Amino acid sequence: xxxxxxxxxxxxxxxxxxxxxxxxxxxxxxxxxxxxxxxxxxxxxxxxxxxxxxxxxxxxxxxxxxxxxxxxxxxxxxxxxxxxxxxxxxxxxxxxxxxxxxxxxxxxxxxxxxxxxxxxxxxxxxxxxxxxxxxxxxxxxxxxxxxxxxxxxxxxxxxxxxxxxxxxxxxxxxxxxxxxxxxxxxxxxxxxxxxxxxxxxxxxxxxxxxxxxxxxxxxxxxxxxxxxxxxxxxxxxxxxxxxxxxxxxxxxxxxxxxxxxxxxxxxxxxxxxxxxxxxxxxxxxxxxxxxxxxx
Amino acid sequence: xxxxxxxxxxxxxxxxxxxxxxxxxxxxxxxxxxxxxxxxxxxxxxxxxxxxxxxxxxxxxxxxxxxxxxxxxxxxxxxxxxxxxxxxxxxxxxxxxxxxxxxxxxxxxxxxxxxxxxxxxxxxxxxxxxxxxxxxxxxxxxxxxxxxxxxxxxxxxxxxxxxxxxxxxxxxxxxxxxxxxxxxxxxxxxxxxxxxxxxxxxxxxxxxxxxxxxxxxxxxxxxxxxxxxxxxxxxxx
Numbered sequence: 001x002x003x004x005x006x007x008x009x010x011x012x013x014x015x016x017x018x019x020x021x022x023x024x025x026x027x028x029x030x031x032x033x034x035x036x037x038x039x040x041x042x043x044x045x046x047x048x049x050x051x052x053x054x055x056x057x058x059x060x061x062x063x064x065x066x067x068x069x070x071x072x073x074x075x076x077x078x079x080x081x082x083x084x085x086x087x088x089x090x091x092x093x094x095x096x097x098x099x100x101x102x103x104x105x106x107x108x109x110x111x112x113x114x115x116x117x118x119x120x121x122x123x124x125x126x127x128x129x130x131x132x133x134x135x136x137x138x139x140x141x142x143x144x145x146x147x148x149x150x151x152x153x154x155x156x157x158x159x160x161x162x163x164x165x166x167x168x169x170x171x172x173x174x175x176x177x178x179x180x181x182x183x184x185x186x187x188x189x190x191x192x193x194x195x196x197x198x199x200x201x202x203x204x205x206x207x208x209x210x211x212x213x214x215x216x217x218x219x220x221x222x223x224x225x226x227x228x229x230x231x232x233x234x235x236x237x238x239x240x241x242x243x244x245x246x247x248x249x250x251x252x253x254x255x256x257x258x259x260x261x262x263x264x265x266x267x268x269x270x271x272x273x274x275x276x277x278x279x280x281x282x283x284x285x286x287x288x289x290x291x292x293x294x295x
Numbered sequence: 296x297x298x299x300x301x302x303x304x305x306x307x308x309x310x311x312x313x314x315x316x317x318x319x320x321x322x323x324x325x326x327x328x329x330x331x332x333x334x335x336x337x338x339x340x341x342x343x344x345x346x347x348x349x350x351x352x353x354x355x356x357x358x359x360x361x362x363x364x365x366x367x368x369x370x371x372x373x374x375x376x377x378x379x380x381x382x383x384x385x386x387x388x389x390x391x392x393x394x395x396x397x398x399x400x401x402x403x404x405x406x407x408x409x410x411x412x413x414x415x416x417x418x419x420x421x422x423x424x425x426x427x428x429x430x431x432x433x434x435x436x437x438x439x440x441x442x443x444x445x446x447x448x449x450x451x452x453x454x455x456x457x458x459x460x461x462x463x464x465x466x467x468x469x470x471x472x473x474x475x476x477x478x479x480x481x482x483x484x485x486x487x488x489x490x491x492x493x494x495x496x497x498x499x500x501x502x503x504x505x506x507x508x509x510x511x512x513x514x515x516x517x518x519x520x521x522x523x524x525x526x527x528x529x530x531x532x
Contacts, residue, residue, distance in 0.1 A: 175401055178392040186388045189350050190402040191376035191449070 001144055007265055013144035015261040020210035021150050021219065023257015024157035025212050029234045030241060030249035031161055035168075038181040038244035039201045042103035044093055047234070048227025049114040050206045053080045054213025055222045056118060059129050069132035069218070076214045084206030088199055096198075111228070118224035126221030153215050160211065161250040168246055177201065181244065183203035236279040242292025252290060303328045303452055303484050304349065304380075308358035310508075311341075311348045318344045320508040321358070326453070331475060331485040333381070333398035334494040342488040343385055345505065346455045350382045351375040362453065377405045381451035385458045385488070387442040391431040395422055398430040399445050399531055406450030410481075418474060419444045436467035443474065447483075454478065457488045472497050492519075492526060504529045 003011040029047060036044045057076035067075065087110065095103045131149045138147040166227035168174035180187040182196050188194040213227075220226055239258055241248030256275050264271040282290060302325035309322040319341050321496040327333045334342045347353045349360055351372035360367045367375050381402070390398055399422065400412070418441045425433060433441060439459055443520070446454060460468040468491075475485060475498045489495040495502060496519050504512040506529065514522050 049307070066428050076497055175393055175397050179390045179401055182390050182392060183388055185352055186382075186384060187401075189352055189372040189382050191373050192403065193373050282507075 002128065008141040010145070013267050015072045015264045016258060017144070017146065017150060017154075017261070019257045019259070019264070020154050020262020021257070023254040024154050025216060025230065025253075025255025026234055026257050027161050027250045028157050028208055028212040028215075028251050029230065030237045030271065031164055031246065032205035033234065033238050033268065033292075034201055034241070034244050034249040035177075035208075035248055036205040037238075038246075039177060039198055040088075040092065040103075041096055042107065042202075043100050044202075044205065045104055045107040045231070046087075046111040046230075047107075047209050048231030049111040050080055050084060050209040051213040051216070051230065052118065052224060052227035053083070054203045054210025054224060055129070055217040056122075056213075056224075057210065058214045058217050059127055059222045062129070069214070072217075073211065073214050077210040080210035080213075081203040081207035084201045085199055088202040092202065093195075093198075098243060102220070111231075116226050122224060123155075124223060124225055126223040128219035129222050131218040149218055153219065156213070156215060156241060160208070161253075164208070165246055165250060168277060176202075232274055236275050238289075240275075240279050240289055243294075244288025245289060245291040248289055249292025301327050302361075303363060306349065306359070306484065307361075309345070309348055309360060310357040311353045311531070312342050312345070312355040312509055313353070318353075318508055319348065319356075322348075322505070322509055324503045324510050324513070326484055326486050328452075328484055329479065330501065331479050331499045332396070333487045333489050333492075333499045334505050335495060335502050335504045335526070335530065338490070339444055340505040341508040342505050343457055345380065346457050346488055346510075347385075349375075350380060350455060351390060352382075354528070369526060376402075376449075376451070379406050379451045380453045380455065381405075381446035381449055382455045383446055383457060383459060385441045385461065387438045389430040389433070389438045389441055391429060393430050394426065395428050395430055395433065395441060396426040398441055399426075400448075402445055402446065402449045404450050408452070409448045409450035412448055415444050415447050418447075418477065435484045436463050436470075439467070439471065440474075443471070447478070452482075452484060454483055454485045455488075456485060458490065458525075459487070460489070460491055460494050468494055487489060490530075492530065504528075 004012055029051060031048055033044055036042055039123055054076045057079050058072035061072050061075065091106060092103065095106060135152050136150040138145050168177055176187060176197060180197060184194045216226065237253050238249060240256065241252030256278065260271055260274055263274045304326040306322050306324050309319050311319040322345055334345060344353060347356050348356050351367065351370055357367060358368060362378050362380055365378060367378065393401065421437055422441055422444055425437065430441065443456065443459060459471050472494060478485060486493065487499060496516060499516050500514060500517065502514045503510045504514065504526065512529065514526060519526070
C-alpha cells in the first residue's frame with residue numbers, strides 16, 4: 001500500500017477530494033452570499049434554503065416532468081432565482097436602509113418557512129437522485145479512485161467561480177456592480193438603473209445557490225435540511241474570507257474545504273470544528289477577514 | 296432680461312427634505328444654455344441639497360425642476376441623467392474598487408455629442424498616465440479632475456459641479472478654473488456650487504446667493520465688484 005507521511009495515499013487523497021468537493025460547495029455558496037451582501041447589504045440567511053430548493057427543483061423536474069440532470073442544471077437556477085427575485089421585490093427591498101440585522105432576521109425566518117414547507121411535503125429522510133449516466137463510474141489513478149461525478153462537481157464549480165470573478169472584475173457590468181457596492185446613489189445618478197441591478201444581482205446570487213444544490217443532489221440525498229446543515233459552515237467561510245469579498249469567498253471556500261479534508265485524515269475529531277477555529281483566529285487577528293478591506 | 300423660455304434648467308418653488316428635516320424652502324433660479332451660474336452661500340444654506348435635488352438624489356422634494364422643458368421633479372436620478380444632466384459630487388465620488396480608467400469610462404454615454412476620450416485626456420493628461428492606478432490612490436486634485444473628466448464624455452450638456460475647488464492647492468484651483476472656462480467655450484452649461492467667491496468670479500456669468508434653503512439675491516458677474524460689500528455680508532466673510 002502506498003503511503004505519504006505514514007498515511008495511506010488512498011485515504012489521504014480520498015479525504016482531500018472530499019474536502020475539495022465540500023470546498024467547491026462552500027465557494028459557490030459563499031460567492032453568492034458575498035455578491036448579495038456587497039450590493040444589497042443583506043446577510044442572506046435563506047441561502048441554504050435556496051440551495052436546497054435547487055436540489056428539489058431538479059428532483060421534482062425529473063420525477064414529474066422527466067427533465068434530466070442537464071436540463072435541471074440549466075433550469076433549476078432560473079426557477080429558484082425567479083422565486084428569489086419575487087422575495088427581493090416584495091420583502092428585502094424594504095430593508096436596504098436598515099441595519100444588517102433586520103435582513104438577517106427576515107431571511108432567517110424565510111429559510112425556516114421554506115424548509116418547513118419542504119419538510120412537511122417530503123419528510124426528512126432524504127430522496128436519492130441518480131448520478132447522470134454520462135458522469136457515472138470513475139478513474140483509478142493508481143494512488144486513489146476518482147469518481148467522475150465528483151471531478152465534474154469540482155471543475156464545474158471552479159469554472160463558475162472563475163467565470164463570476166471575471167464577470168465582476170473584467171467587464172463593464174462588473175464595474176457597475178463594484179461601483180454600486182460602494183455608492184449606489186452616485187451610480188444611479190450616472191444613468192444606471194441600480195434597483196434593477198440589485199434585483200438581478202440577488203437573482204444571480206440565488207441562482208448560484210440553486211446551481212450548487214443541483215450539483216449536490218447526486219452526492220448527498222435531496223433533503224429539506226441539506227441547506228441548513230451547510231449554511232453555518234458557509235457563513236464561517238464568508239467571515240474568514242471577508243464579508244462581500246468575491247475573491248475571498250472563492251479562495252477561502254476551496255482552501256477551507258481542503259483543510260477540513262486534511263483534518264479528517266490527521267485528527268478526525270477536529271474535522272467538524274476546524275473551520276470555526278480558523279474563524280475565531282481570523283476574527284481576533286483580522287476582523288474584516290483575510291481578503292476584506294478595513295478593520 | 297432673458298426670455299424665461301430660453302432657460303435650460305429652471306427651478307421653481309423647490310422644496311426638499313432629508314427625513315424630517317426640511318432643507319429647501321422654495322428655491323427659484325434658472326440657468327440658460329451655455330451659462331456658468333454659481334450658487335453661493337454659507338455652509339448649510341442648501342446648495343448641495345439643491346444640486347442633489349436637481350439630480351433626483353433627494354427622496355422627498357416638491358415644486359418644479361424642468362430641464363430642456365421636461366419636468367423632472369418626479370423622475371429618478373438615472374432618468375434625469377439620461378436627459379443629459381451630470382453631477383460631479385462634493386465628495387468627488389471616486390470608486391476605490393475601480394482603476395482610474397474604469398472610473399473614467401464608468402458613466403454610460405447618455406447622448407451623442409460628448410467629448411471623445413482622447414479629448415478628455417488632452418484636458419487631463421495626468422489621468423492617462425495614472426490610468427492603471429486605483430482611483431482613490433490619486434491626489435485630491437487628480438481625483439477632482441477625474442470626477443470632472445468622467446462626466447464630459449457622457450454627452451451630458453448640463454454639468455453640476457459641487458465645490459470642485461474645495462481643499463485644493465491654489466495651482467490646482469487655477470487649473471480647474473481654466474478647465475471650466477474651456478468647457479464653457481465648448482458649449483457646456485454649468486451650475487457650480489462654490490464657497491470661494493473669488494474663484495467663482497473668475498468663471499461665472501451670474502451668481503445666486505442661497506440662504507436658509509432659498510435664493511435671496513442674484514448678482515450678475517459684471518456687477519460683482521460693485522456688490523462686493525453686500526455679498527460679503529451674505530456670506531459672513
